[in-house]
Amino acid sequence: MKRRSLIKAFTLTASIAAMGMTWTVQAAETIKVGILHSLSGTMAISETSLKDMALMTIDEINAKGGVNGKQLEAVVVDPASNWPLFAEKGRQLLTQDKVAVVFGCWTSVSRKSVLPVFEELNGLLFYPVQYEGEEMSPNVFYTGAAPNQQAIPAVEYLMSEDGGSAxxxxxxxxxYVYPRTTNKILRSFLHSKGVADKDIEEVYTPFGHSDYQTIVANIKKFSAGGKTAVISTVNGDSNVPFYKELANQGLKATDVPVVAFSVGEEELRGIDTKPLVGNLAAWNYFESVENPVNQKFVADWKAYAKAKKLPGADKAVTNDPMEATYVGIHMWAQAVEKAKSTDVDKVREALAGQTFAAPSGYTLTMDKTNHHLHKPVMIGEIQPDGQFNVVWQTEGPIRAQPWSPFIPGNDKKPDYAVKSN
Structure with missing residues (x-):
């Protein structure tokens, strides 16, 4: 009797062990990737589409066999436009969910909130949005633009004859940090071009600001002193009331052009763009660029939005940070294939020099030392349908300058990624 009980117990233990082994194998069959974007709050207007684009890209990679024979499994969290919550959610993704990489953040304050966490835990973050530079972390790959890939060329264009000779x-x-640092760089750049402080006005509003009546009136008053251009680093849903107020007060692009660094096709979906025709945006990609890669990218996105019944799927659009998300995920996947591992140190090394034929129509390269993409620069005019007509662009991708030469002391900073602390 005892012998029979022992045999049964041994059989049961072996079965449980076998089941445990099966579960372990199944768990190892996927590679978890984190998606860290605000799906609620003031930044949801911009970040929700990046989450959806990340999911589409993951589906695309999985349909082709995954990465190193394993399917990618997305872990989505919502930091809710709450900057400290970004750090908490980032830590959760790395320590509890055990993700191999995180794609996320929009604002620089959210990125700076999570940065110490990723450096402490040796996590890997892909950041897909234009930013102010002044950072180069070994734990972050920056697929958006540095100031010399967006802000500086945009102002140069505004000062040119074609751009209106502002x-x-x-x-x-x-x-917050992105507009203030970018404007510090731009003020120094304008000084180098002979523009005096009396010809530069600098105004800031809080996140979620909705009353732009006084500000637009002040823009009109300021423009009476000479040919004026507005450089907008307004972020999130505040762009809607700002552009609506421009229309309300009849301030047209022919009078005072606005060039925006955080307004694209997605932000314009909720606005009547007819009064805004001719205003500008500076990016590294627009949905309207014509090439076979972009044609497929846009078609795939519209089909995905419709199939998933995403809000506004009938008017789904692509934009620059969505393209940067798409490129970043594919580059990471290529690096994992090259490294034959998801180990952060091995993937980091494999990412150096990675290339990808992007929807922008250019082959983009991940810089071998500074963790930034080489990107083209494009300036587009708002059209009545909410799209952009590209009026100027660089001949090819340009290398990012994370340490702007217009900030004193940056010439002594290393041209390679080092921890922020």
């Missing part, structure tokens, strides 16, 4: 500049931004 002499005065109204710098309007949301009150």
């Amino acid at each position: 002499k005065r500049f109204f710098l309007l931004g949301t009150d």
